[in-house]
Amino acid sequence: MAERQSPERLSPLEPVFHPGSHGNFEHGVDVILTETRPGSILQLAAWPGEEKKLMAAIRSVTGLALPDGAGGGVAKDGKAVFGFAPGKFTVVDEAEGLASAFAKTVTPAVGTVTDLSHGRTAIRIAGPKAEWVLAKFFAIDFALPAFPVGAGRSTTHHDVFAQIQRTGADQFDIYVFRSFARSFWKALCHASEEVGYEVQ
């Protein structure tokens, strides 16, 4: 321990993270569960009337062009952004250091930058039964026309606040509080048993 030079990123899922196939997988695995471990997770908020300036700042820093409209988002090239409330956005990057990049661009007159990189855990569920499993957790419509690729939703699972972004036709990234992540992960594994799941 004394040898450690820089802080090592430890996952809260580690004691219950068991790679391999589990549950009813004799006929194949229908969902794949992973922890994406992004280096940066930020929450950006615009003051009323400054939303367009914040969206422009997101575009200049990440290169991602946010679509207009509630819950709009986009994910590509290891980065993701989506709206989760009026004038508020979650921005994610595989690399660390996104907060300092935004701190220069998002001035106090435009809005606020909150670094949640160590406060949230990112869990990805993918596969043909991903919608089916998530529909057991959240009372929202996961069908593709109602929840298009790139879009974000904020909702709760038994008081555990969750932000969900659809990053593929059958793939979702879920951001939960780090302190609840292990409990949520265990619940997600239990819910995936019936369809057969693989942890990667």
Add this chain to the structure above:
Amino acid sequence: MLITCPYCGPRDVIEFTYQGDGNRERPQPNSQDLDAWNAYVYDRLNPAGDHNEIWQHSGGCRTHLRMVRNTVTHEISSTSFARGDHNAAARHKAGGKS
């Protein structure tokens, strides 16, 4: 029961928190008018029918909402952001912070 959030769309009622009667007018913080304070704290219309209410989408986008709910049928005939109404504008002038 579904409530249609103006940002998130239709969501289950468990995601929402009731924040109180939407008809109240809060007196200015430095007001000495005891009748106005008494009315603000205690007087309620308690109608059997449409009722103006403040709710929060606490399990979703967390915005505060202004709703009209029928206290007899529970039908919600309108929802809108609480921000932007005349009370919010008044708060901006008086407090200067929010």
